[in-house]
Amino acid sequence: MHMEKTFDEKYIKSISIYISLSFMLILFVVLFSDKLYGIFGEQNYTAVHLLSEIFTIIVAMSIAMQLWLTSRFKLINVDVYMGALFLSLAILAIFHTISYKGMPFFIIESSPYQATWFYIITRLLISVGLLCIVLMKAKSITTIHRNIVFLISMILTFAFICVIYLPDKVLPPLVIEGMGTTLLKNTMQYFSLGTQIVLIIILLKQFNLAPKRSLLFIAASIYIIISDIFFTTYRDVYDIYNFTGHLFQLFTYVAILKAVYYTTVEFPFISMIKANDHLESSRKEMHHMAYYDEITKLPNERFLIESINKSFTENLEQKTVLVLEFDRILAIKSSLGSFYSEQILKMAAERITEIVGEKYFVSKLRIDQFVIFIKSHKDKEEIMALCKQLQLSMSKPFHIQHFSLTGNLNIGIAHYPMDSTSSENLIKHAQFAMYEAGKVPERILSYESSMLNARTKRVELENDLYKALEEDQLFLQYQPQLNIQTGEINSMEALVRWNHPIKGWISPADFIPIAEESGLIIPFGRYVLETACKQTVELQKVINKPIKVAVNLSVGQLFQENFIDIIKEVIQETKIPPHQLELEITESMTMNTNYITPILKGLKEIGLTVAIDDFGTGYSSLSYLKDLPIDCLKIDRSFVQKISNKDDQEPLVDMIISMAQHLKLDVVAEGIETIEQLHYLNEKKCDFIQGYYISKPINIEDLSERFNEIEQFALETIQGMKMT
Template sequence: MWKINENFSFFRQSVPFVLLSFVLLMMISFWRDELYGIFGESNYVTIHLMMEILIIVVTMSIAIQSWLISRYIVSNRALYIGALFLTISFIELAHALSYKGMPFFITESTTYAATWFYILARLLLSIGCFLIFLVKEKEHHTSSRWLIYSIPFLIISGCFALIYAPTHILPPLVIDGVGPTILKNTLQYIAIAFHVIVMVILLKYFKYAPKIIFLLLASAIYLIFSDILFTIYRDVYDIKNFIGHIFQLCAFYFLFRALYFSSIEKPFQQLLDTQENLEKSQEKMHFMAYHNEFTNLPNERFLMEKLTRNLYISKSQKAILAIEIERIATIKASLGSTYADQLISLVAHRLKDVLPEKYLLCLLREDYFVVVVDEVKNSYHLTQLSQQLQEAMLETFQVQHFSLNGNLNIGIALYPEDSYKGEELVRFALYAMHEASKVPTRLLFYESSMSSEITEKLMLENDLHHALDNQELFVEYQPQINLQTGYITSVEALVRWRHPEKGLISPGVFIPIAEESGLIIPIGQWILETACKQVKQWQRAGLPSIKVAVNLSLGQLFQYDLVRMIQDVLQRTELESQYLQLEITESMTINIDHMTTMLHQLKDLGVTIAVDDFGTGYSSLSYLKDFPIDCLKIDRSFIHRIQTDSTDKALVDMILSMAKHLRLKVVAEGIEEVEQLSYLIASHCETVQGYLFSKPLLPIFLQENYDSIQRNAQNILEKLNVVEG
């Protein structure tokens, strides 16, 4: 933008020169005779001397400036231009001193010498500029400066020897009383031609350096006008001669401006631009240090400094609201940071739309939002505000081709009731936020009892990060028995965690932590690969081929490379896909579009799909006809109460009947009593698993006790007259 404004400003400054030139040309056209000899014949030598002095000063300035900058701007063209104008300045000096009417200079001053010095200067200028612009620009050696600047003295010596030879070698260019000869005009037209060629060359570079090229073009144009005027004037008293000198002076002025701009003004302006850009960069860096990159919201550093400065200004009650986007860690781990960042940005916009401007909204590093409420009327006001924020998230967010939910868990800490310190208030609000995910309202005020629970949970999460590397996780396998044959047809893989200090940690405790933190992705892949590898090892050990069932988490189902990952695992473990069953939960079926595509892709691998904990979800059963499902697993909670609760009994009957009509297999979980088994047999259930037959076992125990487990199952079924002894 600066360059556009600067160029426009310069072109505007050039308007007076254009107007002045136009006026001078008008004077030549309409008042040539009236202005003839206007300065008085006796004054023309002095006027000519004054004009030449100015020209000499400008040309010498160009030469000196080129010499001075050649140590820093090591351009061969700049050095050549300096040497050229040093030559021109000496020749112009000789022209001025040898001008007719000047005192004695070597010989008596004559038109002959003065005119030849003038013509040589014009030819050297035009042809020299032409040759300089033909030369490829490159760096020069500092030592070459003296060599190049010594050339002008050789040229000057040659000119003096040629012009002041004892007998005239060169023909006269001006005849007294007649005017310029054809030779003089021809030589000047040659100079004009070279100037035109130089202009054509310059136009090719106009878009790269418009101001410099404009100045050089203006210089060439004024020189052309000057040469034309010097070819058509009658004698030295003609106004055209005077205006020709003015145009020549203007040409050298523009050339001087071009050199000055390229060597001094432009670098200085670039330095100013660099300083301005540096200041802007510092401002940007400061903004980035205190704001989030994607949402432009204030970050944790900004929040803490704000609380440190303003928390104690007034004694009014204040509140910190910590806000979590539910399952954001899972989305980030499964779909990637790009999707998560886009979702966070969309949620931030909705939060800002709901929150009053006086409330400060920040985004912490862990992707938690924090709202600072400076003046709290009452708890009901905070509850109402939180519910408004949650309601604003009811409409799903469209992130590329995914429809994602932005449900919020909100925790609130109060000042000064909960703490007087800003850092503690934020931490307490985060504690309440984590606990809010366990209650239906997804909203909780901080209570002191939360601190110990959250601390324990955070410590477990930290330890879980290292559990895989430390080989603390292992897999047990629970057999699934076919009720018609009594054979073990499949096993369910169940992950366990043996903590080095706390011992066995319940999956009900660490699996939710893994899902919230996104660790379920690497853990899930490890379980899958371990289970497939184990089944292949059993096959090689001589056990009958059995199928392994592995649970998939919601985070894994949104993993962008899930299908490829499973395919790679099957190839690495060399397990046939027919021996792998993937289990999903009923609550995962809400996103029909995504799940339909994903499950069909998994089905194409040759694996089977089962719905675990069937009957405990809340989704529409229409997914049973849309999804490629092979099996339904009845949740253990229904089996546990099947003998005492008529509702559970009716639900089990309904599931079995529905599966039969849909031609789906059924596995009943949690069989612990013979009476439960007897009822399932009577209801034509196909497969069961539970402690009645075997608890989950380590792979070596299952392998060693495979036959005894199977015989025990057959004995139980024989007693119920299911299989023949």
């Protein structure tokens, strides 16, 4: 749009210059008219008139031919009528020229009678014709319509020629020798001039619809008005005004030719170029969309597969595919949102590209993984060195706004042709290796055929998990939490279990990640929450005392749009007192404080308590802990297990307990397995403990039967510990 505006302004400036030069010419002619009288010589005026008319005829015929030829491809009534008009004008101008006084004999002797009538008809035709065409509403017509219009134009033109050439003059004379022009001639001349003024007014009103075309027609109208003024004021044929009138008449036709050329040739051609440019730009954009990742701007999976397949045809030497995944992308996307995960992907792409450079092909898969394709043979040591370099780069924090996010890079390796001769399988096998790499300390693994079986089992397990929900194969166990200060058990944690009818006991570490990846975690989490609340209410009736139950939440549950409403429904259905339900979240869920804080406040308003599970293993949440509406911190078992006797010093445990005390939060230590660990935590004023030393996780039926026994053992242990 800006380019068109600039072009129009340039064009207006060009037209303004032409008009300014024209008025300078007028001024010159007016000031020096006497001196310029008869300047061409008496014998030459017929030839001068002939030349000026020939140029006018050529331009008029050019307009007619231009519109006749172009109307074949775009049948618009305005163009057809304009073409027919100028064909008539060109023919009438020819007869005006050959009938001009001094021209050779043609049909009859040349005389002012014929010449003047041909002239005045052309003048009226161009004025009235252009006015009618400008007022005409543009619409499509047929080829037959076009031919009829041109045919009628020819018939009327030659009919008029015949009338003028009749031996008996049926038309009144417009010029009387010795007296000059008649009133009729001047009246028709001024009528033509007035029509042009009306035409200019209409064109000014329509200016915004077609600025350039309107500007040229306005210039043409101005020129023809000037021409009329000169033709009605000249003394005789030798007057410079007569020649100047013919000159401006030529200018009129040239301006109209430029307008016609612009509308029929230049504008469509420019539009076609712009359309082609736009098409080419769109093609490139579509190609980029089809072959490049929108976020990282790296080649996408389609481009990668085509590149791998092409390399197979070039040579058969060993090729290597590395699949890389930043292990915290999913957690960051779930907790902080897609903006942060996308920023990490961009930054990760930059780091990978910086290391790899132009040596290897770097690509991005649809799932948030990267691929490095090495098309030539590389030793195992070279590949491992590259993997280590990539891991070192990715281990540095990603600084995004006020967050500093870190994680691990898992890398899977597959080789052509040993692991596969198919590009799709080569990538898939490298992915399998990458999934398994997350389970080993180095986080780098090469593909082995056994991984395919492991992946197949994982898919089978996902299908079985659907059935487990439908067929009630899942159940809950509960691990009591001991209040170290009182020796009472007044809370417990609900833990989900799966006893597969064929495969037997399946670890939560195996099926919970599958539930999160497949989306089953939503119905899965609802089941755990409802069952835990319902069984806790039943347990309270049996043991005849209140007890709180803690239930773990997944990221998927917490970030459900109607999560608060779901909690209210569960509380209402199970009739558990809200303060006897505690929901556990992980540190990674607290990173997006703007999102998590309103949710936690909503839970607090219901009356629930909130705990942060596995505290100390997450990232970046310590500085926001004081602002979060939480009630409890749970110390991860990995810290507790480092305590081997009561005289040990475990600074992280000490720090968490001290920090919680300052923030007036309860502390629960997980994984207590020895009396020494219990002694240590008691001395540090820890509030609650849970672990095998007090009780393993047990079914609700066993807990109902053994609750008093477990609590009595715990009480005796605490009392005995305090006596020592």
